[in-house]
Amino acid sequence: ENGQKRYEELAELDKKHFFHPSTSFKLQKEQGPGLVFTEGKGVYLKDVRGKEYIDSLSSLWNVNIGHGRAELGEAAAEQIKKLAFSSTFAGNSHESVIQLAAKVAELAPGDLNYTFFTSGGSESNDTAFKTARYYWKMKGRPSKKKIISRTKSYHGVSVGASAATGLAPFRDFPSLAPDFHYVDSSIEAIKEMIEREGAETIAAIISEPVQGSGGVNLPPQNFFKELRDICDQNEILLIVDEVINGFYRTGTNFGIDNFGIVPDIMCIAKGISSGYAPIGGMIITDRLKEELTDLTDGVFMHGYTYSGHPMCSAVALKNLELIEQEKLNENVNLMGAELLKGFQYLQQTHGGIGNIRQIGLLGAFEFFKDEESKTRYDEPFAPKVVAEALNNGMIARAIVYEGQDTLAFAPPFCITKEEVEKMISIVDQSISAAK
C-alpha cells in the first residue's frame, strides 16, 4: 500500500525528468518506470513495492559478486575519507590505482601487464581504437586505421564503440566514426575482408571472446588461434573485448583464456568492480608498451578525468580480493554446470528449445516453433517468457536482435544450487504460462 504510493510519487518525477538509457520514449511517457529498485542482497533485488526478484543477468552482466556487499561500501568510504580524488595525469599516481594495475597484470594472460583506466567499457574500447591507430601512425604507417569487428558484436555506445558494434540497431545514428567495418564470424570472411580492404589500411580487429549482448555466442572452433595467426601475418593488432567475459564470468580469469591465445590489447570493465563503482580499462602487452615508449617522445594526449579514480580503484581491488577469498571464481564453474542441467531439463520438459550454450556462468538457449527445422515463432517467444518471469519474481533477459529468440543468463557468482533451481523453476512456469 505504502510501497505503491511511493512508486507513484517517484514515477511522476521519473517520467518528467529522467531520460533513461536504452528505453522507449513512448513507453516511458505512457507507463513511467518499470521497476523502481530499492535494495539488493545476493542474487536478489527488491523494488519499492517490496517485491523480490532474482537478478538472472547480474543486472547488466556486471554485479558478479552479488548485491549488498557492505565491505565494498566500506572500501569506498575508507578511500573517500582518506583521498577522494587526485589526478593521474602527467604521471601522477596514488596507492589504490597502482595496486589495482598490478592485480590486473597478475590475472591477465601472457605479457598483458600495462593498464590504462577508464570509467567503463565504451571508453575502454574507444581508448583501444585510438591507441591502435596512434601506434600505427607513430610507426610511420598512418594508413593503417580501419577497425574490423564481427557481426552480432556489442562494444558499447560511445561514438567509436557504437561504430564498432555489429548489432545494427546500435548503429542506427547518422555519422558515427569513420573506418569501421563488420565481418561475418568466420575466418574465411575475415581473410576475404583483409584481402579486399588491404592489410595496409587495417589497424586492428576487435572481438569479444564469447559474445554477450549478441546472444551469448561461442566462437567457431579454433577461431581465435587462427585469428591470432592472421593478425600476426598481416600486422594487425588484435583487441579482445573482455567487458562481460573478464574476471571469471566464463570460469577462467578472462574469456580469452579458454581459447589459448594472448591478444595485443584487452578491454575490461563491468566485473572488475562488480558494478559497485564505474571503472574499466585497456590492458596492453609489454611489447606494445615498449614499442610505444621507443616510438614517441611527446605526450599521449588521451585521458579521462576519472582515469584511475581512487574510490573506483579501491572498490575494484576489494571486489577482486573478496571473489578470490570466497572462491566465488570456483563457484562459477560449479554453478555453470547446474545451469546447464537446468537448460537440459527445460528442453526435455518443453518442446521448441534448442541451441543451448553455457560457459561458466554465462548461458543461453533459443526458442523455436519447431526445433527440428529451426522454424521461429511468428512473434518472438522469449519476451513473453520474460514478462511472465517478472510476475513470478525473476528479472530475465530476452535477446531478439537479428532474428534471434534467445533467453540469456549470467547470474551473480554467489548463486547457490538451490537458487539456480529456483531460477530454472521460474523459467519452467513462465514458459508454460507464455504458451
Ligand code: PLP
Ligand atoms: N563491450 C561489451 C562486450 C559489453 O558487453 C559492453 C556493455 O554491455 C560494453 C563493451 C560497453 O560497456 P559500458 O556500457 O560500460 O560502456
